[in-house]
Amino acid sequence: MDADQDDEVSIGMLAVDQAIDTYKTEGGTSFFNYAEIVIKRRLIDHYRREQRLSRAIPFSSFGGDQQAENDGILNQIEHHQAMMEFQKKQESSDRREEIKQYTKLLNNYGISFSDLVSCAPKHEDARLRAMEAARLIAEQEELRTHLELKKELPLKQMAGLVKVSRKTLERQRKYIIAMTLIICGDFKFLQDYLKKSS
Structure with a gap:
């Protein structure tokens, strides 16, 4: 050859x-x-x-x-x-832009990404209950309006509507707010992530 x-x-x-x-x-x-x-x-x-x-x-x-x-x-x-x-x-590129917009929105509520890491419920059942609370707020206009206007959880109105105590809601406040913002917002990638992880 x-x-x-x-x-x-x-x-x-x-x-x-x-x-x-x-x-x-x-x-x-x-x-x-x-x-x-x-x-x-x-x-x-x-x-x-x-x-x-x-x-x-x-x-x-x-x-x-x-x-x-x-x-x-x-x-x-x-x-x-x-x-x-x-x-x-x-x-x-779209995912980066979405995270940037979400970070900005979180800042309006006094929450940072590092807060989410530290305040996320450690146990799966606690996470699922926090997600249920977030979905409740997202679905009920009165609760959602309270959150948007006052930048705080509508704890009084949520009493009896969720299976967790007020104390637990207060402890998971930042996490629940952050999840509610994803559910209510125009965050396609983050919503997909939530669906896969829930």
Whole structure:
């Protein structure tokens, strides 16, 4: 095997690895077709780098119409991957913006993120009861209005409506307020997180 063939074999093997790593079944293309496209693309790139494509390897040797079709499939795959990457970045940016808005809203109630870490109920059943209290406030307009206007829990109105004592409500005040703000606000990512964790 000469050096050129050795290079081609190495490039082919790297292309197979790349195809294994990047293949997605949603594209509708079989793995073998996809791998063939990736290998051909890598080899063409290699030939271009070596400046031998125009002299030694005519495009027709890669299948003419088949090559155009393969390029179309590869472009679709690359476009899909680029869109997925863009959506991830956009989602990450939206999530950061949402947390910034939520932090600002918490500050209006005298609550910080570090407060939430220290005041979050440690036991799951206590957390669930605190969430029930938050949902009660979110669902009842009178309770919600009291919270929004006075920036405090409507403890008197909540008596008898929840299964926890007033003392417990006072101890979990910041956590309950913070959860209520998520439920009532326009916080898609935080609401999704709450659904998954509850």
